[in-house]
Amino acid sequence: MHVTAPGKVVLFGEYAVLTGAPAAVMAVDAYAAVSLAASHNDQWHFSSDGFVSTPHSSNGSDLPGGASAGFTTAVLEHWGYASLKELGQAPLQIHTDTTAFYQQQQKLGLGSSAAACTATYFLLAQLLERKPKLTEALEIHRNWQGGKGSGLDVASCWSGGVIRFQNAAARKLPWPDELKWQIVWSGTSAITTDHIANFDQWYKNGDIEPLQRLSALCDDLCNTPDLRLLQAYQRALMDLDDSANLKIFSAEHQELVKIADSKGLVYKPCGAGGGDIGIAFADHTQQPSLLEDFRAAATAAGFYCPTLEMAQHGVRFAQ
Numbered sequence: 001m002h003v004t005a006p007g008k009v010v011l012f013g014e015y016a017v018l019t020g021a022p023a024a025v026m027a028v029d030a031y032a033a034v035s036l037a038a039s040h041n042d043q044w045h046f047s048s049d050g051f052v053s054t055p056h057s058s059n060g061s062d063l064p065g066g067a068s069a070g071f072t073t074a075v076l077e078h079w080g081y082a083s084l085k086e087l088g089q090a091p092l093q094i095h096t097d098t099t100a101f102y103q104q105q106q107k108l109g110l111g112s113s114a115a116a117c118t119a120t121y122f123l124l125a126q127l128l129e130r131k132p133k134l135t136e137a138l139e140i141h142r143n144w145q146g147g148k149g150s151g152l153d154v155a156s157c158w159s160g161g162v163i164r165f166q167n168a169a170a171r172k173l174p175w176p177d178e179l180k181w182q183i184v185w186s187g188t189s190a191i192t193t194d195h196i197a198n199f200d201q202w203y204k205n206g207d208i209e210p211l212q213r214l215s216a217l218c219d220d221l222c223n224t225p226d227l228r229l230l231q232a233y234q235r236a237l238m239d240l241d242d243s244a245n246l247k248i249f250s251a252e253h254q255e256l257v258k259i260a261d262s263k264g265l266v267y268k269p270c271g272a273g274g275g276d277i278g279i280a281f282a283d284h285t286q287q288p289s290l291l292e293d294f295r296a297a298a299t300a301a302g303f304y305c306p307t308l309e310m311a312q313h314g315v316r317f318a319q
Helices: 067-078 112-127 133-144 152-159 193-203 211-221 228-245 251-263 290-298
Strands: 003-014 024-040 044-049 056-058 092-097 161-166 169-172 181-184 266-269 277-284
Touching: 003 152, 003 211, 003 277, 024 112, 024 211, 044 067, 044 266, 067 092, 067 133, 092 112, 092 277, 112 133, 112 152, 133 152, 152 161, 152 169, 152 228, 161 193, 169 228, 181 290, 193 228, 211 228, 211 290, 228 277, 251 266, 251 277, 251 290
Parallel strands: 044 092
Antiparallel strands: 003 024, 024 092, 024 161, 044 056, 161 169, 181 277, 266 277
């Protein structure tokens, strides 16, 4: 069996989604793939590409402890299994490939863990004749992250396309054809859970007025996604960053904001920020060459602009 799940980018709603506001998330065609095949001996074997880990083998007397088997163990623990032998299956080899989520051995920040976890869950559910459910996939990945995060990345790779995600519920969100976009990698990786922990601490003690403005703009953007509102959202995100000292807009992201401004685009970091990826938006009705001009300028400044499209389908068995 061979299962794929797409990556994701947060169009808007980062941080605000943690307090109940809606976020818009787009699945992109960078895929995590999980493959299952019969073992060549009496051992279970686990391996990975992209995410670098030592291949792990197990005789099945317990659940595997190697990093390459981490999501298999997370799923099986959730279902109450204490060993691989309890599955009643002949030994298998399970391989996870997240190569598409890396550039020069650094994570781009496209949601590789959510995609790999969801694909693993989907595959094991088929193997053990369980019905896969988004709510369960969300719970498993959240537990794996130590209870942090909103789950929007799992919901995106589950559904594909663009979704509106709010309070663990997802539904399709129409995205206007004239609102084009370009993803850019900042050149540095970020640790999302650290940013979320810092936000949680600020949220308990800080002045949340900047967050309230950001949340209101999320509602407006879900109703009318346009460049004017995205510009207002970018400014509100900057205000939140200044107030909470979250370091969302790293030096690299600030440079990309300036490049986008000079070309008539709106740029913002995606997700937790502080590194990883960002996205530039352009109104295609104004000037069709705007994105091309931005890509050329960003590339000349040393940034990587991956060629990605929206993924129309979510997690599924490979055709």
